[in-house]
Amino acid sequence: MPWRNGKGTPIRLQGNRQILNGSTFPATVADIVTEATETWLWVIEGKRIELPAAQDADNLSSASIHSVNWFNGVKVDVHNIIVSLSSPNQGRFSIDFTDQTIGDLIIEPVYRRDTGYYTCQIVEKDVTTVWQHIFHLQVYYMNSPSIILEVGKNNNVYFFCNWLIIYPDIQPNVTWLLDGRKINITPTKYILKEKYRKKTLWILNATSCDLGNYSCSITIDTNRGPMTEVSKESAELTRGIVFEPEVDCFTAPANSMDLDKPVITVSNSSVYEGNSFTLTCSINANPPTPTQVTWLKDNIIITHNCSRYEIYEDFKILRVPVASVNESGNYQCRVENEVHVEGKTSFNLNISVIKFCVPDLQYKISTMVLIFTTFAAIIFGSLPTCLMCYYIRKKKEREFHLQYQNAYYQALSNRPTPAVYNELNKVNDNAYSTTKNDANATSAAVDETRTKVDPIYENVKA
Known part of the structure; x- marks a missing residue:
């Protein structure tokens, strides 16, 4: 076949x-x-x-x-x-x-x-x-890059985007992001330097317009489409890191609408696993105007159809109904309006979900119960043993006492009566008289036969 x-x-x-x-x-x-x-x-x-x-x-x-x-x-x-x-x-x-x-x-x-x-x-x-x-x-495959911030002289700021593991091992395209938005690289403001598995963004004479969260993404083109990874952490350039001269970052047309950087607040100071928490994006627009709000987690946009999140009130409120450790990370909100099409992004708000270890608590309680039970078993188990040993020892002492007492009473019962003692004394007196008349008897023999039975001595000896 x-x-x-x-x-x-x-x-x-x-x-x-x-x-x-x-x-x-x-x-x-x-x-x-x-x-x-x-x-x-x-x-x-x-x-x-x-x-x-x-x-x-x-x-x-x-x-x-x-x-x-x-x-x-x-x-x-x-x-x-x-x-x-x-x-x-x-x-x-x-x-x-x-x-x-x-x-x-x-x-x-x-x-x-x-x-x-x-x-x-x-x-x-x-x-x-x-x-x-x-x-x-x-x-x-590739690993997420990392970003590092360094500050030099004359308000020069350096951002380093590093990557280690990537396949195929080719030089990727690096994109620089400020508050989640791609930075338009101009030679008068930025200088780019490139090394093996590292790319540097050099900001010349940083001002207040350059404040915000910086991140980088790396992309390589494959025969299955582009492969991109964004840095999980961002480097934040804030006031105090550099001396930022106040400059007019954006010249709006007449009768335009101002838009400040939004602020994120969280409903709970401590977020535990299994509980819910709510993030609110506060917007200060003058005059108030419709704005578009976008939420980001670890520099990745949160889509509206994501089942883990709930978004309310024109996307200004983000709610997590059931928090898990996967919801830990840096949250941001970005707002846009008709004039500020580039939008403005809030500073990072780090949320750390605390793992509520119910099994660990049960384990501790069960351990304490086990220890208590063990000690109770030792205490209540050894008490009968101690009582038994005490009883045996006392029984032996009583038997020994009774044995000694019986021997004493037996000795007393076998002791001669006073009449017997008198008869013995008479016999000794007669023997003494006979011995004294014997001229050949020695003094030692006389003294020996002279000894009388002393009732008091015999009583004490017994």
């Missing part, structure tokens, strides 16, 4: 079949990998990509498909399988199986670590024809 590669060329295979997630395929399918077609695909990190499963298969429909398997790498190996029809969803990877797609692999979002080879295997229901295709996926 014919086995076909991605180009549809029949290939004869021999060998036992294997079972993979309910899909049957020959053991020697891996041998045709080198003969399968190979396609290169490119995608920008964070985007969505779909790898076509059967782009070269002729007369192939979903009704004739037995199984679709996607593998990581160039070999068909059960250990490298990503998704299949029996397991179509695995995190960011999924299979789109319709009459039009027939098992396309979807990766959303794409990360830089997804760069590499992917192999698609399609087994028809007769389990005799296998379509196989190899893809090489290349992910374009």
Whole structure:
């Protein structure tokens, strides 16, 4: 039976079949990998990509498909399988199986670590024809740049835009932003310098018109469109950093409307996770005039259809109904009117959402309860043991006392009576008299036999 590669060329295979997630395929399918077609695909990190499963298969429909398997790498190996029809969803990877797609692999979002080879295997229901295709996926990526502010002499200000990781590693286009607006670089006011992975904006003789939040963005053109990253942090040039002469930054026509820099206020001094907070953009226009308000978070415009935010009263109020740590960052509002088409942007308002650690509180309470229970068990568990030891010791002391007392009473009961003592004394007197008459007896013998039984002495000795 014919086995076909991605180009549809029949290939004869021999060998036992294997079972993979309910899909049957020959053991020697891996041998045709080198003969399968190979396609290169490119995608920008964070985007969505779909790898076509059967782009070269002729007369192939979903009704004739037995199984679709996607593998990581160039070999068909059960250990490298990503998704299949029996397991179509695995995190960011999924299979789109319709009459039009027939098992396309979807990766959303794409990360830089997804760069590499992917192999698609399609087994028809007769389990005799296998379509196989190899893809090489290349992910374009870059990290956000950083911006640094330095102040020199004569009110000269330097902004440095630095970037480290970027692929492809080419020199990007750098755009400088003031309060979220692109700066019109003029040679009389600005000087640009460029080094490897660094670009410098030099402001000559900074004035009050140059105050605000500066940021930079880097962009490279790829075969999948432009790839842009904006610095997450901004460098703020404020009064006091430089000596800013008061100059007329904008000459408005007669009967024009003045527009001051807006001010942001927050409803809560402390924002906790799960609670809500409201930001208000206060506008001072003289005379009052309709203005357009735009909200920014970390120099990125907040769209009106974003489900995490609620905007009221001509976009002057921004409300976050359920705060999370993702809502932490620098917030700004930019206002425009008919005259000030460039608009003015407020200073940064940093919001830090405090994580309310309910699990940590429960853990602390449970820990305290456990410690208290342990001490209680030790105290109340050792008390019976101590009482038992005290009882045993007292019992032994009582037994010893009773034993001594019984021995004493027994000694007293065995002591001779006074009548016996008198009889003994008489016997001794007679013996003494007999011994004294014996002329040959020694004085030592006399003294020894002279000893009498003393009741008092015997009593004390007993």
